[in-house]
Amino acid sequence: MMNLLKLGAVFKSLKNSSLCLFMFFYIVALSQNQPIKTTTTNYDTSTEITEDELFKATKAFVASKEFDKALLILSKNYNRFSESLNINWLYAHVLSLNNDKINAEAKFKKAISLSPNNENLEKDYARFLYEIGKLNEVEAILSKYITEDSKDVEFLLMLANISFWNGDVKMAKEKVAKIKEIYPETTLTDNLSSQIRELTAFYLNANFEYQTDSQPLEYFAQHVSLEKYISKFLNPKLEVSNYNFSPQTEQALIVKVNNKFHFYDVGLKINLTGGVYKNFSGETDWVGGFRFIQQLSQEASLNFGYSKNSLLSTIASTTFNLTNQNVFGEFDYNHKYVAIHAAYNQQFYEDDNNIKLFGAYIVSQPIKLYKFSFQAGYGYNFSDSKNVLFVYDNNGVGVYDPYFTPKEQEIHSALFITNFKPTKNLTLKAKLNYGLQASVRNPFSSEVTPNNFEIGGFYDETFSYTEIEGSINYAISNKFGMNVMYTFQETFFYDRNNINLGLNYRF
Template sequence: MKLTRVNKVFKVFQSATIFFLVFLNIAVFSQSKPVKPAPKKNSFTTEIREVDILKSTNDFITRKEYDKASLFLSKYYDDFSESLKVNWLYAHVLSVNNDKRQAIDKFKKAISISPMNKNLQMDYARVLYGMGKIHKVASILSKFMDADSKNVEFLLMQANISFWNGNLNNSQKKIDRIQELYPNSKITKSLTKQIKELSAFNIKTNFEYQSDSQPLDYSAQHIVVQQYNSRFLNLKFELSNYNFSPEKERAVIIKLSNQFYIAPLKLTANITGGVYKNYSGTNDWIGGISFTQKLPQNISLNFGYYKESLLSTIASTAFNLTPQNIFGGIDYHNKLLIAHAGYNQQFFKDDNIIKSIGSWILSQPIKIRNFNFQFGYSYDFIDAKDILFIYDTEGVGIYNPYFTPKEQEMHSALFIVNYKPTKKISLKAKVNYGLRATVRNPYPMQVTPTTIEIGGFYDETFSPIEFTGAINYHFSNQFSANINYINQETFFYTRQNINLGLNFNL
């Protein structure tokens, strides 16, 4: 019996020891590597959170609190960056807040998630259209719009884009399709009017008179005939007749030009050719080619070559003076200002060269009632290689046969005001006032008792000023008239110019 009891005690002890060791092992193991329960995927909870985010954002939008909607989405975007709905809604909010770059990024992200979502593509097209990115819009619309499409909103977009790209035929086809779906609809009225005005046969006549202190007076008659047919056929014919005094000289200029527009490249090209006939000299050809290239960020480049007649001095009216020019410039604008910088170089047959640099910066129009005001600054520099300045026996000097300033530099203030008291009348005034201007002016040297030549140059300062005024009156959509007046004073001469223009649209 004692042996039996000892065996029972031993078995109990053995069981307790095993249990203790197992318990100790579990305890030690659990302290070194805590066991985490496997996460349970609760898709219902995640969906609720996304729904709440979308609901809260839409509440902000309903109250037109777009800034708060954008801030709210930015806090949670990282957690839902792969959500189609969050990206789509975020893109919409950013576009309303005019954050174009981020709006486009979010749309692209949403499209990468759902490339075949037609409604998403349509919404993206709307935003791009509002931003003026018409080439991207046209590419998107081509994916889901065909000849049988009935979506009037996007048909009208396509009509406008075709018009802006100069494709009037395609624009008219889209208008016809809209009228087929909705006869007598007025939504195409404005565009139809613009197409009619652009493609109208346009005649402009101008009667000009100028007098300057050389003294040189002239009267001139100009006529311009133009009609736009397509982006590759925009012909313009120009005829000008000049009559000069006190010398009884006469000159005629005839030009024909055509403008091309290559929409995918945003490139405009203009080719001109013509004849310059001076009745006291010989005839010569004139013309040239120019390009305007639009770039991103509201920048455009213009450059080219042209040969023109020069009629600025008494001597230049009596013979064939047709210098050649190469030029280049850059233009920029934003919501606050407009800016330009350009370079021009003239080449004459006597191997003389005149270089000029011009730039200006102007504020965007500031509107106060019926007035628009603009303020700005301009800088000009012009320099000739050879100075063609001669003296008579009394020491009076003139530029002959054309103006050749030496290192002339001008800093000017600009002021422009437009006033439109009625729909038919508009008035404009512009003042270009020289703040500081300098020039290297020649002085005479007596070479012989009867001969005076340039002895050298001295620095001279002056205050140039130019005033321009214009009145335009629209009698109807087919007929308008305008009067322009210029009063200019420079270091070398003063001039006054007035002209009357009549414009006819047939």
């Protein structure tokens, strides 16, 4: 095992390099774009125009990409032609071009009510629904017009994509084969065929991890995972992790198998995990759990479940079998301008202790500039343990044993994230989570008998919190990639340095 003191200088250099890289990403000059000048035309609403004139004028505006003017002239004259099939159909298109999807859908429905079973109209409506992601409705419409003998490649490709997105790989392949049969030399299916190959490929991931912290505890770990997507109900994955610890020579092995179930029609994923945890100085125990991921809308999702995990964060926890059980829930919302995340976790231990944790952050969506992207935000974390497990030796020196138990720990932090993609195959990322204010209730000792100390009470203490991450991702080929990540973290309990090398291969 490598000596901790010798590696201190190396990790300090990595930490400073990551911080410098992060600061460099932000030293970029911003430029302003000048608005494009356009001509304007006024319309006199007192002058009535015919339906044919309205139709031609609107089409002319659309052809010149003046969508706002097309919408204006239609809105001013629509009441007089509200029962016209052509005007409602055109109005639906113009509303869609102006990104008013709700009213566009209403106008499509109005047009269909005026001309039921109009094949061209309903196909056009299917195109619109496909664009806004209402895939089930698209299938319902196209099922009336696209048969096994159909040669309408546009809609066959549309149905092939829908089958793929719904996890029906077999049906997607059949549709691709049908298109290839009609047009053997077409390249229209190349992208979908590539996605199918990537989804159903056999994936091998190997990670080599080294960590050292100020307890002092250090470990070297190897992680290997094998995964393959077979169908929406069969997506197995095998994970094996081996840990070797020092200064005490300890070893732990974790083997887990999980499977993902995809229910695309209701936007639900279920992940079931089961496995064993073997601490070579303790007993063997089971680990695993289940996770539900429910897509509430295109912007929002809910993630909740239960898990039983091994704990390997303190020197004491590496010397015997220590696990905890977790009940958790997470909410994510991606707005046009910000991303919001909130999570709650309740941990339960065999000693009847429990720890509750709550965290949330709000971060801006990436602001892109040349080959850079930037994000900034705010984070909050709170954690509190029912019982504080802090023990003292005969000299009154204390340590958390066998796991960390924060009491009313609260952290307010500023978040900064930047990405730099100089080439198609290379991505550099830096993240800074800087504690603006961090506080905790810290125990103080009381000598109850000579050389016998216990917790006498608690006092408020502030501390420094910093987390710096730097990563490099490089795609060596379409099938083989590698990534390197370095993490420095300064917490109330310890400082840690972690470096991880990952190798990913797709067969």
